[in-house]
Amino acid sequence: MQLLEIFDPKAAPKPVGIDLGTTNSLVARVRDGKPFVISDCNQNKLVPSVVHYDPRGRVVVGHDAARLAAEFPRETIVSVKRFMGRGADDPETRRLGPYEFAPANSPEEAKTVRFLVRGKTVTPVEVSAEILRVLRQLAEDELRSVGGVVITVPAYFDDAQRQATKDAGNLAGLDVLRLINEPTAAALAYGLESRKNGLFAVYDLGGGTFDITILLLDDGVFQVRSTGGDSALGGDDMDRALAVKILKDLGAPTDPPRELVRLALDTARRIKHGLTDATQVEAEIDIAGATRTLTVTRDEFEALAKPLVERTGVACRRALRDAGVSPSELDGVILVGGATRVPLVRRYVEQLFGKPPLLDIDPEEVVALGAAIQADILAGTKERADEVLLLDVLPLSLGLETMGGVAEKVLPRNTTIPAGARQVFTTYADNQTGFHLHIVQGERELATDCRSLARFVLKGIPPMPAGMARLEVTFRVDADGLLGVTAKELTTGIEQRVEVTPSYGLSDDEVEAMLMSALDHGEEDLERRQLVEARVEAERVLHATRKALVADADLIETVDERKRIDEAIAALERAVSGDKQSLIRASTDGLDVATHDWAGRRMDRAIAKAIAGKEVELVEQAVAHAKGVDAHVVEHGRADAGLPAAES
Amino acid sequence: MRDPFETLGVEPRFDIDLDKLAERHRDLSRALHPDRYAGAPAAERRLALGRAIEVNDAHRVLKDPVRRAEALLRRAGVPIGETAEPKPSQTLLMEMMDQREALADARRSKDLAAVHELASATRQREHAVLVKLAHAFSAGENHAEAALPLVGELRYVRRFLDEVSAIEEDLAP
Numbered sequence: 146m147q148l149l150e151i152f153d154p155k156a157a158p159k160p161v162g163i164d165l166g167t168t169n170s171l172v173a174r175v176r177d178g179k180p181f182v183i184s185d186c187n188q189n190k191l192v193p194s195v196v197h198y199d200p201r202g203r204v205v206v207g208h209d210a211a212r213l214a215a216e217f218p219r220e221t222i223v224s225v226k227r228f229m230g231r232g233a234d235d236p237e238t239r240r241l242g243p244y245e246f247a248p249a250n251s252p253e254e255a256k257t258v259r260f261l262v263r264g265k266t267v268t269p270v271e272v273s274a275e276i277l278r279v280l281r282q283l284a285e286d287e288l289r290s291v292g293g294v295v296i297t298v299p300a301y302f303d304d305a306q307r308q309a310t311k312d313a314g315n316l317a318g319l320d321v322l323r324l325i326n327e328p329t330a331a332a333l334a335y336g337l338e339s340r341k342n343g344l345f346a347v348y349d350l351g352g353g354t355f356d357i358t359i360l361l362l363d364d365g366v367f368q369v370r371s372t373g374g375d376s377a378l379g380g381d382d383m384d385r386a387l388a389v390k391i392l393k394d395l396g397a398p399t400d401p402p403r404e405l406v407r408l409a410l411d412t413a414r415r416i417k418h419g420l421t422d423a424t425q426v427e428a429e430i431d432i433a434g435a436t437r438t439l440t441v442t443r444d445e446f447e448a449l450a451k452p453l454v455e456r457t458g459v460a461c462r463r464a465l466r467d468a469g470v471s472p473s474e475l476d477g478v479i480l481v482g483g484a485t486r487v488p489l490v491r492r493y494v495e496q497l498f499g500k501p502p503l504l505d506i507d508p509e510e511v512v513a514l515g516a517a518i519q520a521d522i523l524a525g526t527k528e529r530a531d532e533v534l535l536l537d538v539l540p541l542s543l544g545l546e547t548m549g550g551v552a553e554k555v556l557p558r559n560t561t562i563p564a565g566a567r568q569v570f571t572t573y574a575d576n577q578t579g580f581h582l583h584i585v586q587g588e589r590e591l592a593t594d595c596r597s598l599a600r601f602v603l604k605g606i607p608p609m610p611a612g613m614a615r616l617e618v619t620f621r622v623d624a625d626g627l628l629g630v631t632a633k634e635l636t637t638g639i640e641q642r643v644e645v646t647p648s649y650g651l652s653d654d655e656v657e658a659m660l661m662s663a664l665d666h667g668e669e670d671l672e673r674r675q676l677v678e679a680r681v682e683a684e685r686v687l688h689a690t691r692k693a694l695v696a697d698a699d700l701i702e703t704v705d706e707r708k709r710i711d712e713a714i715a716a717l718e719r720a721v722s723g724d725k726q727s728l729i730r731a732s733t734d735g736l737d738v739a740t741h742d743w744a745g746r747r748m749d750r751a752i753a754k755a756i757a758g759k760e761v762e763l764v765e766q767a768v769a770h771a772k773g774v775d776a777h778v779v780e781h782g783r784a785d786a787g788l789p790a791a792e793s
Numbered sequence: 794m795r796d797p798f799e800t801l802g803v804e805p806r807f808d809i810d811l812d813k814l815a816e817r818h819r820d821l822s823r824a825l826h827p828d829r830y831a832g833a834p835a836a837e838r839r840l841a842l843g844r845a846i847e848v849n850d851a852h853r854v855l856k857d858p859v860r861r862a863e864a865l866l867r868r869a870g871v872p873i874g875e876t877a878e879p880k881p882s883q884t885l886l887m888e889m890m891d892q893r894e895a896l897a898d899a900r901r902s903k904d905l906a907a908v909h910e911l912a913s914a915t916r917q918r919e920h921a922v923l924v925k926l927a928h929a930f931s932a933g934e935n936h937a938e939a940a941l942p943l944v945g946e947l948r949y950v951r952r953f954l955d956e957v958s959a960i961e962e963d964l965a966p
Contacts, residue, residue, distance in 0.1 A: 322831070366819050462962055523831040534826055536819075560853060563827060565846040623842065624827045689832035737834035744837040748844060751824035756802035756817070 158292030158681055160322070160524035161284045162330070162516025165273065165296055165310065167226040167352030167379060168483060170194050171510065172280040173517035174288060180334060180514040180521075183287050191509065192283070194352075196275045197221040198262045206279040218243035218407035220262055224381055225276075227353040228258045228269040229313075230306035230649040237377050240385070243403035257309075257651055270313045270651060271659060277317035292681055293322035295520040297512050299354035300326035301374030301540050303586050303596050304628050305649030311625070312656050320678055322523045324625045327351070328358035329369060329537050330515030331481040335506055336362045337518065337533070343476030344370075346464075348494050348502065349512075350457065351482035353379040357461045359468040359475075368536040371467035371559045373460040378453065380417070380484030386449040387413035391439060395432065405432070416441050421486050447489045454493050461497055467559050478502040483509050524685070536561055543620055543628060546583035546592035548573055555620050558588065565621045569635070572616075576608035580616050584630055603632050672726065679729040683721045686733055690714060690740060693747060700746045713739035797851035797864050805868060807861060807940075808927035818852040858923060859951055862944045865930055869937035873944075881945045889949050896957060905964045912957045919950045 162180070164171045169191035173182045182190045189208065197210035198220050205213065214221040222244070231237050233246060233255045247266040249255035259266040277296075284291045296319075298310050307324055314321040328347035336345075342362050349356040356374040360367060388409040392401055401409075412430050416439075419426035424443045429436050465472065478494060480502045485491065495501050522533055538561055544554040547570070556566050570580070580603040587595030606614050615635040622628050661671065690710075701707045713736040720732040798805040801817050823829070825848055830841040854860045866873050892911065899907035922943055929940040 363819065366823065368819065459962075462965060466958055466962065523828060534823055534828060536822055536826070561849045563842055563846050564849050564853075566850070621846070624845075685832035686834050689830075690834070733834070737836045740834055741836045744833070744840060748825065748837075748840060752802075752821060752844070755820040755824040 158290040158677075159288045160293045160295070160517075160520035161288070161291055162295045162513055162518070162520045163277065163280055163297065164327070164330075164513035164516060165226065165276065165280075165298075165313075166194055166512075167224050167354065167381065168194060169352075169509065170276050170280055171513035172284045173510075173513040174284065175517050175521040180517040182510050182513055183283055185283055192276065192279060194225065194276050195221060195223050196225065196272050198265075198267070200263065202263075204275050206275050215404070215407050215411060218403040219245050222260060222262075222267075222272045224353055225269050225272040227377065227381070229273065230303065230309040231258055231269070232256045233258050243406045253652075256305075256649055268651060270309050270316060270656070273310070273313035274316035274659075277313055277319060281317055281319060292320065293520060293524050294319045295323050295325055295516045295523065296321060297327045297330050297516045298324050299349070299351070299374065299376055300328050300356040300358055300369075300372040300537075301354065301376045303376070303541055304543075304598050304626070305596065306376065307626055309649050309651070311627070312651065316656065316659055318674060320681065322520060324627075325516060325519050325535065326356070326358070326369075326372070326537055326540075326626075327512045328356050328372070328481060329360065329367060329535055330513075330519065331479060331506075331511045332358070332360055332362065332367055332515070333518055333533070333535060334511045334515035335479055335503075336367060338506075341476070344470060344474055345477050345479055346461075346475050346498060347479045347481055348457070348461070348485065349374075349481035350484040350490060351379050352484065353377070353381050355379060355457050355460065357457070357464045359464050359470055365532040366534050366536065369538045369561075370470065371464045372538055372540050373464040373467070374540070375456065375460060378456055380482070380487070382453050383417055383446075383450045383484070383487070384410055384413040386453065387416060387441070387446060390445075390449060391430070394439065395430070395437065408432075412439070417446065417487065420446050421488065443488070450487065450489055454487075454490055458493070458497055472498045472500075475500070479506065479511075480504070481508050481511055537624075537626070538562060539564060539622055539626060541586045541596075542588055543584070543586050543598075543622070544592075544595070545570070545618060546585060550592050551590060552585050552587070552592040552595050555618070556622065560622075562622050562626055563624050565619065567617055567619045570616045570618060571612050572606075572609070572614045573611055575611050577611070577614070578606045578608060579604045580606070580614075580632070580634075582618065582630075582632060584628070598628065599630070601632075603634065606634050607637055609636075676724060676726045676729075679726045679733070680721055683717055683729050683733050686736060687714065687717060687721070690736060693740075693743075697743075697747045697750065700750060701743055702746075706743065709739045710736075710743065795847065795851075796868060797854045798868070800847055800851035801855065803855070805865060806927075807858075807865060807930040809855060809861065811856065814852065814855055818848065821848045858926070859944065859947050862926060862930070862940060862947065866937055866940065866944070871937050871941065873941075878941055878945060881949070882942065885946055885949065889953065892953060896953075896960065900960050900964070903964055905961070908957060908960055908964060912954070912961065915950060915954055915957065919947070919954065922947050922950060 159174060161172050161174045171182050171190055171192065173180050184190045192207045193211040195207065195210040195214060197205040197213045197217060199205060210221055214223055227237055233249045235258070238246065238258050245261040247259040247261045257268055259268055260272070281291055294314060296310060296314050298307055302310070311321055311324060328349045331349065332345060332347050342364065344359070344361050347356070347358045347360065354374065354376050355378040356372065358372045359370045361370060388406070391409045391413060392405070397405055408430060412428050416426045416428050420441070420443045426441055428439050428441070430439060475498060478498050478500060480491070480494065485508050491502060519535065538559045539556060540558060542554045542558045543556045544552045545568070547553045555568050556564055581600065582603065583592060583600050584598045585592045585595035586598055589595050603616065613636065616632060617635050618630065618632045620628060620630055701710065717732040717736050720728045801814070801821065803809065803814060803817060822845065825841055825845045827838060827842050827845055830838045833841070854864055863873050892915070896908065896911055899911065926940055926943045926947065929943060930937065932939065
């Protein structure tokens with residue numbers, strides 16, 4: 146079975162799920178309806194998220210890189226995820242670590258950290274892309290061709306961190322279908338496996354991030370009620386706390402050499418792992434040729450880890466409150482992430498939620514398995530697509546800076562996505578001709594305490610007295626959790642629109658340039674990749690259209706409409722069999738236009754069905770479609786998908 | 794904005810069954826969520842995205858009693874918003890000020906029991922207002938104006954409860 150797949154020259158691209166972790170990364174796929182983690186030739190499932198840059202300019206990733214970390218601390222990037230979407234002056238960047246950073250030449254550049262490695266600068270996006278490339282290779286070795294990809298991110302990642310992750314995926318040559326939240330992915334894998342319904346908490350303590358998610362499992366719908374966390378708290382911090390103690394015990398200077406820092410961090414991690422089963426661990430550490438022996442007891446380690454573990458409680462209580470749920474109402478607590486193997490963490494979780502956590506899942510594999518299932522659903526290849534649905538939320542409030550530097554929330558945290566909201570602002574000075582818009586993310590009162598996502602200016606407003614101009618700002622968050630903002634001025638009839646996609650310091654041009662240089666034959670490779678992507682997209686659309694023709698052909702109103710749809714299908718089929726990318730794209734658009742009105746009617750029917758419930762469905766089957774459905778279509782038949790207005 | 798009751802296809806009333814509402818939201822999401830249209834042509838995906846946003850927004854409005862009441866008033870053609878509504882009564886303002894001072898004291902002295910007590914008193918009051926509002930709205934759209942002062946009171950009470958919860962969380966062991 147597996148061999149056949151590898152050697153089938155016509156193998157269709159297959160979707161995969163990727164858990165891009167702080168410490169380890171995994172790639173998984175669905176086979177015969179069940180998700181599996183893909184292993185390398187040595188049967189390793191975990192790829193350490195470590196990237197080493199060697200003197201000849203080659204890149205080493207994974208286990209081999211991890212072995213080089215101690216000897217080349219500056220040239221080996223460990224836990225790069227902690228730096229994703231973070232600026233040069235972020236507190237996270239200044240923590241105990243062996244790296245050297247390139248100075249930022251401009252405020253724009255300062256928005257992303259740049260590692261200085263062997264005289265060259267690399268961004269976290271590029272480092273992550275190296276890890277993703279290795280995972281892609283791993284998947285291709287098994288599947289021959291990789292199609293769409295779902296990558297998981299911590300639920301508490303902000304917009305900049307998400308955008309950076311998506312860019313890393315593109316840079317690695319992956320067709321990123323979706324970013325999904327790690328706890329949600331875990332719940333998906335767990336829920337489908339156990340077939341349980343109910344209210345669950347997912348406690349996800351990884352290498353560098355902590356997430357808590359409260360969600361409802363209801364017959365295939367996975368609805369997140371609330372999420373919270375800390376995107377700079379994880380097992381790494383326990384290592385760091387222990388490393389500080391080790392360095393002190395060794396009598397190291399206050400500013401120890403980088404090699405020693407790396408060594409202390411690695412030793413600390415080994416000790417932490419040992420203390421999962423043992424109550425006392427001895428570790429040897431080689432310094433300048435001499436071997437020193439350290440003994441750490443579990444009690445000593447727990448004393449260091451306790452304040453960190455307790456920090457998770459704050460987020461948990463808030464998530465419970467946001468969900469309007471008390472611990473006794475939970476049907477179970479699911480543990481995710483390697484750091485939940487620490488006995489102290491398990492005891493703390495049990496005490497916090499008043500029940501022992503569920504232990505029948507592998508906390509390190511479950512996220513990748515969930516991602517694979519979601520990739521399978523989004524690729525539209527499985528029947529399951531009709532049974533399973535993830536409803537996730539916005540982890541952090543989105544808002545605008547208003548007068549006095551106050552952050553006005555436009556979309557509050559834990560709003561179900563996709564989401565949209567509109568808010569109207571006005572001028573505060575006479576004859577003000579421009580609006581400065583500053584988009585922020587976070588829960589704090591003041592904009593300066595929130596994460597700055599984007600700034601832009603809307604110009605050309607005619608002079609008016611203060612308070613007369615009406616600026617309407619629309620926020621829109623898609624199912625990836627990524628934000629788009631538009632603004633227009635209403636009163637003058639002059640409509641200006643500014644599209645803003647928040648950035649984290651890498652411009653589109655920079656990402657494009659990275660992409661070109663990452664490919665061996667630059668342009669040629671890029672074109673080939675775009676052709677493959679256009680084909681995959683076209684096949685997807687054709688498949689969906691054919692499926693719809695089986696189910697909803699009766700909603701096509703005229704013979705002429707049917708003819709246009711059939712012709713557009715035939716044209717796209719012809720285009721796909723050729724290799725002109727532009728023709729495939731144009732024909733895909735053609736089918737798009739031909740099916741547009743019919744799609745609106747089908748959506749109305751779907752709504753009518755959902756509202757009318759099962760009774761109507763039964764009636765429908767018995768009496769043929771016509772009347773009941775038509776009545777609903779009229780009632781709900783405003784076909785244009787207008788933006789939802791929100792607050793005044 | 795489209796009427797949220799219509800968007801979700803539920804009867805426009807104040808004492809709505811929140812579990813049923815959530816179920817309706819889930820059913821509509823099953824039909825409209827962008828994931829359902831992952832393979833569909835681009836225009837169809839945009840259409841689904843717009844509809845899904847509308848459904849999510851309607852659910853968000855109807856879950857919140859203040860915004861649900863506002864939606865009912867809007868249906869009845871009663872102007873709402875700070876400038877359009879009558880000023881809250883002097884009694885209400887005085888009461889809220891006293892409550893606020895009591896909360897500030899409890900916070901300063903880290904007296905969690907006192908905070909809990911204020912919380913439970915305010916929750917009782919919230920419940921009473923909700924019952925009165927349901928009653929006011931059940932009299933029909935022509936009498937919706939009677940609900941206006943109650944909506945004002947509910948806003949104050951809910952805002953106070955938010956603060957109480959935040960303090961409860963801060964002071965929690």
